[in-house]
Amino acid sequence: ARGLCLELPYESSPLKLMLAKRKEILKSIEIDHMTEYGASLIYIVEGIQRIVDWNKVLRHQNKDGSLFHSPSATACALKHTKKSTCLKYLNSMLQNLENEVPSVYPITVFTSLSMVDRLERLGIARHFKCEIKQALDDVYGSWKKNEIVEGISSASDIVNSSVCFRILRWNGYDVSPDVFLSYLKDGDFLPSVEKSDQAVSAMLNLYKASQVMFPGERILEEAKSFSRDYLAKSEAKSIMHDKNIVLKNLEEEIEYAIGVPWLACLERIEHRRYIEKYGFNDIWIGKTSYKIPCISNEVFSNLAKKDYNICQAVQQKDLQELEKWFIEAKFGDLHFARQKLVYCYFSVASTLFSPEMSAVRMVWTKNSALITLIDYFYDVEGSMEELQVFVEAVKRWDPAVIHGSSKSVQILFSGLYSTVSDIAQNACASQGRDVSTHFKEICYRVVSSMMKEAEWAKSGYVPSMQEYMENGILSMALEPNVVLPIYFVGPKLSEEIIQLPEHSNLLQLLSTFGRLLNDTRTT
Numbered sequence: 001a002r003g004l005c006l007e008l009p010y011e012s013s014p015l016k017l018m019l020a021k022r023k024e025i026l027k028s029i030e031i032d033h034m035t036e037y038g039a040s041l042i043y044i045v046e047g048i049q050r051i052v053d054w055n056k057v058l059r060h061q062n063k064d065g066s067l068f069h070s071p072s073a074t075a076c077a078l079k080h081t082k083k084s085t086c087l088k089y090l091n092s093m094l095q096n097l098e099n100e101v102p103s104v105y106p107i108t109v110f111t112s113l114s115m116v117d118r119l120e121r122l123g124i125a126r127h128f129k130c131e132i133k134q135a136l137d138d139v140y141g142s143w144k145k146n147e148i149v150e151g152i153s154s155a156s157d158i159v160n161s162s163v164c165f166r167i168l169r170w171n172g173y174d175v176s177p178d179v180f181l182s183y184l185k186d187g188d189f190l191p192s193v194e195k196s197d198q199a200v201s202a203m204l205n206l207y208k209a210s211q212v213m214f215p216g217e218r219i220l221e222e223a224k225s226f227s228r229d230y231l232a233k234s235e236a237k238s239i240m241h242d243k244n245i246v247l248k249n250l251e252e253e254i255e256y257a258i259g260v261p262w263l264a265c266l267e268r269i270e271h272r273r274y275i276e277k278y279g280f281n282d283i284w285i286g287k288t289s290y291k292i293p294c295i296s297n298e299v300f301s302n303l304a305k306k307d308y309n310i311c312q313a314v315q316q317k318d319l320q321e322l323e324k325w326f327i328e329a330k331f332g333d334l335h336f337a338r339q340k341l342v343y344c345y346f347s348v349a350s351t352l353f354s355p356e357m358s359a360v361r362m363v364w365t366k367n368s369a370l371i372t373l374i375d376y377f378y379d380v381e382g383s384m385e386e387l388q389v390f391v392e393a394v395k396r397w398d399p400a401v402i403h404g405s406s407k408s409v410q411i412l413f414s415g416l417y418s419t420v421s422d423i424a425q426n427a428c429a430s431q432g433r434d435v436s437t438h439f440k441e442i443c444y445r446v447v448s449s450m451m452k453e454a455e456w457a458k459s460g461y462v463p464s465m466q467e468y469m470e471n472g473i474l475s476m477a478l479e480p481n482v483v484l485p486i487y488f489v490g491p492k493l494s495e496e497i498i499q500l501p502e503h504s505n506l507l508q509l510l511s512t513f514g515r516l517l518n519d520t521r522t523t
Contacts, residue, residue, distance in 0.1 A: 123271030
């Protein structure tokens with residue numbers, strides 16, 4: 001500035017303090033290390049142009065000729081290196097923006113991914129399925145050409161690499177975690193970000209990306225372990241030196257991410273939480289402070305709130321109908337009935353929340369409530385004679401079998417019979433074929449497995465682990481909870497599809513997981 005004879009308050013205290021801080025930062029870093037790993041100071045290379053090795057800086061040049069998609073950094077590189085590719089990029093910017101060049105040229109890939117991320121986290125992504133698919137297809141095309149890092153920001157930007165990987169994988173794209181290998185040095189992720197002004201943000205996004213790993217992905221296992229430890233230590237020591245600390249509720253995000261693993265998150269709860277935290281006036285800090293309206297805007301916020309309220313109104317109507325069903329079935333007359341109707345409904349509404357999934361939620365909840373009652377009857381309340389009558393009635397699917405039985409048996413079987421028959425009738429109308437036999441078979445498998453466990457308990461028999469698990473995955477009763485509702489999701493499902501080995505295997509794995517989780521939580 002002095003060289004250009006600019007009149008600035010050079011002797012003012014704020015400016016002196018800023019210059020002293022700059023000198024302190026530059027003194028504390030190793031220039032070779034900075035250019036090798038792409039620390040964030042290289043992003044503002046025009047501010048340290050006299051002390052960098054420009055040959056090393058040019059390693060970060062993108063195929064379009066730019067440095068970090070920044071006209072100012074690229075202009076500085078042109079000044080020092082005379083690279084024709086830098087000049088070509090700058091000329092293209094002048095043509096594209098009619099001589100109005102921003103500090104950072106709009107980055108299509110980054111903005112697309114961030115927009116998709118916001119829509120998903122706000123719970124309104126389903127309204128933009130076509131647009132999201134097109135955006136992610138474009139991003140994935142760049143990924144397969146190994147252009148994704150350049151398309152987002154600098155080659156060392158672990159924040160954006162993590163966001164890209166997480167969103168693409170979550171949406172079903174085949175992406176390799178090898179993208180993170182470039183950030184490793186001697187098994188340590190830190191060298192690439194430790195000098196960054198957003199090191200904490202980088203570790204948070206790396207931690208989120210690592211949670212969508214597949215078994216055997218060693219790089220993501222290391223990333224998860226390292227990033228979580230780093231975040232925990234930063235939180236414990238209250239070390240949050242990050243430019244996003246105030247603007248994006250970063251400290252609270254870290255506390256939540258560490259405390260609630262991704263697999264334990266319930267989608268609708270996450271939506272509600274993010275709607276409350278979403279900043280539609282967020283300011284982004286780069287070379288300058290700026291806003292990205294397509295990522296942070298009031299339209300998204302208002303739409304998310306209205307959509308949430310609409311969904312909630314439909315869900316409240318669902319619950320009213322379910323409460324009416326529960327009363328009409330006289331389940332409340334069972335002295336052992338555990339009032340878990342709302343609990344059962346929440347277990348599905350927290351994931352399948354949209355209005356068009358109402359029928360799915362109703363079927364799931366009715367099945368869950370019935371299974372809860374029947375399971376307790378078999379475990380605690382019923383006599384062996386009552387249990388045998390009940391299982392025989394289900395096997396023959398005949399209300400006449402329970403004639404003269406106890407009130408509990410009559411209420412339970414009548415409720416099961418009428419509810420499953422009604423669900424089967426609606427499924428037949430939806431699918432265009434009779435599925436009632438399939439439903440009856442499922443019910444019989446479940447109560448038969450419960451009967452076997454009751455017999456074991458009565459006789460004192462201790463089954464082998466294999467015998468226990470073979471029966472236990474049936475008595476867990478996830479089959480009726482999963483299979484019956486899928487007939488109401490939308491697509492028509494042929495008998496061949498339902499009987500596919502892949503389907504049976506997936507159901508068995510799910511039931512095994514549920515059984516083990518249930519047993520370990522209750523022992």
